[in-house]
Amino acid sequence: MVTAANAAARMIGLHTGMAVSQAQALVPDLLILDAEPQSDRDGLERLAVWSLRRYAPIIAVDPPDGLMLDITGAAHVHGGIMGLLKDIVQRLAEVETVGRAVCAPAYGAAHALARYGPEPLRVIDPLDLEEAIADLPLVALRLDQAIVRSLSQLGLETIADLEAMPRASLALRFGSMPGLRLDQAYGRVAEPFEPVAAPQTIEVERRFAEPIGAPETLARYTHKLVDGLCQQLEEAGVGARRLDLRFHRVDNRVEAIRAGLAKPSRDRKQMGRLLCDRIETVDPGFGVEKMVLSAPQVEPLGLRTISHLGETPMPDVAMLVDILGNRVGEERLYRVAARESDIPERSVTRIPPMADPTLLRWPERWPRPARLFKRPEPIDTMALLPDHPPVHFVWRGMRRKVKRADGPERIYGEWHVSDEEWLSVRDYFLVEDETGARYWVFRQGDGMDSATGGQGWFLHGLFA
């Protein structure tokens, strides 16, 4: 039986589930490889461990072809849920694997939509859940083939059809499975799963005889776990780059906090602070019976020089970067570096806050405005062509008379970036109005040849 077929095979009509002899009859020189379920499974587990380091603290393997990620509290690191899904699919594509990723409020729904949904990337809002899964076929529900077949004989094709059936008669005839799977898809019952544990991960855990729930208590034990973890990190000679704190609740659910560090560290105070900052986001439910703190990503820690000369060391800025990054999101914390481009908006780029010092600087000769608009704003002007600044212009409903001006500074389009910029030109002027306000305006085009631009005027920035 064919257990998997690549894109080329599917193009010529082969599909999973057909007999090998039939496939061979269709394509005489077909390349057939024996299925290796065990090594597939191993590969999936390796992928799960890798994802554990990168994406989320709780991940379960869902054989034969799926991974389950609980991304609660972990998505902001990748720029939101959609960013995280895109990142997963993109990274899979880099190793020539086609992936589909869906985020839904219930695991059953996410499972179904990822495999049978219309879009390969999707985030489902809790309110849209019912609508999103209504039209999916019954096979999406993880039911036995036999059950699906007999249900379809009854004329039930989609999840909505099954949902409309009375539960009691359904259970009488098909057992409890259909009802359970439905509830799991709609998120009405919790679904326990076995998260993978990364091998060789440094972790410490603490079980409680009585479940705990008060934030202060959680914080106290967090500090104790951090102490234990730091000791282990010290023995291993490494520093943590990422911390996962998992709270196992009495009702079998797991809440988690993930924190990232800009530099490998085993500073107890810093780690304790990072984790405790977020404890209020954890819902302890009826109580937490086990806490596990692990460091899924570690790096060798550089040696530190200790000064005995009595000078007080300056606090490390990397620590502050971590605290702020965990609060507002890592992607919202950045430095700005120069790039080799004359186009103003392309001459700047964002780099991580703790990146190495850059060498490139912007040229100092040309004055640049303190505020640059994301999109240049069109202005009405009166100007002599081809190379005079405007005499006056109207911006945001106000007419401004130009008293003095500098320019033009001609900036050519970058033909190597896009074909449309082959000939394009912008002439920038620094103009000053009667009140002393200074503006950066430009004309699209050189003022003579329409191939160089539309000759319209724009305001691009404000000088001080």
Next chain:
Amino acid sequence: MMERGARPRVAALRAQIAEIEGTERRRKEVLPFGLEMVDAKLPGGGLALGALHEVAGGAQGVTDGAAAALFTAGILARVSGSILWCMTEPDLFAPAIAQAGLDPDRVIYVEARDETAVLACFEEGLRHGGLGGVVAELARLSMTSSRRLQLAAESSGTIGIAIRRWRRLAEASDFGQPTAAATRWRVTAVPSDPLPVPGVGRHRWFVELIRCRAGESADFLVEACDATGRLALPADLADGSAASQAWAERAAS
């Protein structure tokens, strides 16, 4: 300082008041502007480090805060250490900040979602103590939060500058409300140095010191900061100052 020599009694009283206030735990360090005219108006002869300062733009600058941002960058160019710049609207153009003398490698930007988050980052940065200075672009600054910021700045000795900028001109009346900031400035762009040829001369600002704790308000007409973040006297007011000569050389080359 001349003032102090002339009125020793006043100086003694001031010291006594400072002792009662309890803010004199560490020796107050100041950052002079390098302009006698400005520094003479500031207690201690310069802008106090370890304190909160407010800067707003005037006229159109109320909404864009362009001059206020450059004025701030010029101040921070002259302190050492990393700078944290908190904002909600990422429209600051880094090359201009570099031209005011603040190296881009020194500035870490935080783009917060809202003003509450900006305030939180501002305070966190001031409390940290390892930074050279912290800047936040804010519309609202209540007495309570400014006092928190001022205490945070005092505890670490880091200078904090709040750039006040509002969405609409009308909202700028908020700038009249009292805060715990040590000084309050308004920087307005005014017509540039007149040149004998067509063109825009060296940018000029009208800088108002609206409020100054233990000092008097004043206003100055200055030339915008140069590549080292220093303000200068306009050439026609102070003939032959080094800065204006440098400017003339640059214009001639």
